[in-house]
Amino acid sequence: MQIRLKFTKGEEVKYISHLDLMRTFQRAIRRADIPIAYSSGFNPHQEISFGAPLALGTSSSAEYVDIKLAKQMEPAEVSERLNKSLPQGIRISGGIILSENAKSAMAIVTHARYTVRMLIPDTGEERLQQDIQRFLEQKAILVMKKQPKKDFELKETDIRPMIIGMKLIPGISGEGKGEYLINCLLQSGSKANLKPELLIGAFREFTGYEVSGIRINREAVYAEKDGKLVELLDHK
16 A cells, blocks of 8 residues: 655754764654565565655645555554654654555656745835836846756747746845745746755845845645645645
8 A cells, every 4th residue: 555644854953964863764654563564585675755846944834645555554553653763853743545557756756935034234024025026027037947857958948838926935134134035936847947046046046135044944835626726735
């Protein structure tokens, strides 16, 4: 059987790479005595796959891992065992049993929502909101974007179609420190993928803001189902 688990990647572990995250889960699965299925062949490996990889230094409230089990086991029990074996900062928050022909989390991801916390001196909420609106009103937003399928060569790309939404969350800045929180819904996945770091870089160049203290958290990951965006635990 196959199950999908949702987990967090907190501040404590946001600097571990995707490969290290995979190794962490592999060790935790062994320690927790989870009946994981193994591939066949000369060098068998655990049948485990992750959703869209997270950039180094980004935390997340919504990461996903698909696990193939060698025997029946409820997702709640798998979650409980793993939470006792995983390090601080990684916690399973939910799980589902997948249908036999379900596509992998990596294959179905189309969008992701992020919050970006940053410091912008000498501005205010009203001005920042106006600048976000002006930024989004551009017909095209051209940036130099790496092409993973072409040895990461740089190519000028219009990222405007990949920005589904971008808005300021008011009331965050305290004591005039110039701290702001921006919520972004971006395309993410194999068809189109925009990292929030690239978006903020383009916004900074457009406005001329001196931006610092950037902290990014992935709040949700979505797939398309019946013309709507749904979180991956609702896409079986």
